Amino acid sequence: MPDAITTDLPRTDWVALADQVGREIAATTARHDEEGSFVEEGFRALKDAGFFKALIPAELGGLGADYRDVCNAIRRLGTYCGSTALAFSMHSHLVAVPAWRWRHEKAPVEGMLKRVAAENLILISSGGSDWLPSNGRATKVDGGFRVSAKKVFSSGCQMGDLLVTSAIHDDPEKGPTVLHFAVPFTAEGVRRVDTWRVLGMRGTGSHDVVLEDVFVPDAAVVARREPGKWHLLFHHIFALAFPLVYSAYVGVAEGARARALEIARDKPKTHALTIAAGRLENAFMQAEMSLDRMITIAETEAPGAERTSRAAIAHTLTTQAAIATVERAMELVGGASFYRDLGLERAFRDVQGARFHPLQEVPQLELTGRMALGMGIDG
Incomplete structure (x- = not known):
């Protein structure tokens, strides 16, 4: 038990x-x-x-x-x-x-x-489908807005109480404006759509949530911003959110490492085995160091473009190292790692999700390169 x-x-x-x-x-x-x-x-x-x-x-x-x-x-x-x-x-x-x-x-x-x-x-994020551009439509009505949108990657939505999300309002004076708000899952027009058929992280329940003409009162709107541009709110989100998110992926890598070493210790200690174990340890230390750097940036640095760039670099390095750790764990174990019963195959699939959270590597390189060249954070 x-x-x-x-x-x-x-x-x-x-x-x-x-x-x-x-x-x-x-x-x-x-x-x-x-x-x-x-x-x-x-x-x-x-x-x-x-x-x-x-x-x-x-x-x-x-x-x-x-x-x-x-x-x-x-x-x-x-x-x-x-x-x-x-x-x-x-x-x-x-x-x-x-x-x-x-x-x-x-x-x-x-x-x-x-x-x-x-x-x-329990709060549910729709950040995977929103990010800087956002999506969906918010139409002004008396006392608030009517919102229609489809939000993907809504992890945990089966047990969610509030969906924390956004939509675009075509403001007659300011032009397209992203509105940030939360809506109860019990609100009329909110429904979950069972779409989560995926490679890994299958248990997250990251289904779509559809909003159909959902009423959002004016008082529920907590922030407004220009779509597609970095806003102070997103500097906060990027630096504070992703150390939490990538802690999960480093945990997956850590579990794979522990399982692989447990198995390898019962194998004949060949030169190839010891080299494979060393490569695994190098990859895992890089994952730990990169994650620690992400957390430190969140804890100690002031919000802004410079912090976001540094956090984005650490984000990419953590992704690469977590994925490499699981790959090295499988190499250490050998062909047996292909079998589901060991759990390494699941870890390999789960850790691939680290590739797909914003900012992915190419947008990160562009952002960091712009900052390094004095071009500013927005393209």
């Missing part, structure tokens, strides 16, 4: 709590991957342990967890179940950004954070 989750650990020991959750759900990981079904047990266990309100400041009713501690907890979850770790990271960054803004900018986000803490809500 798996260990029951306890809450008598120090509330700051989020990695230990993540380890307990991971042990509880480890036996379900392969089944969810096989079925392509959502990791509901993982989300319920995380919710019971307080993870969904961890990053909310204690002054607002949350648990006041340290940002780095939550990154490390997501990484630990990733060693057990990449899908649970990744889907949870999407909620986490939606809390981390307003929590940072509340502390450092006195942003008027107190009401939302208090509500998430009090009701233990």
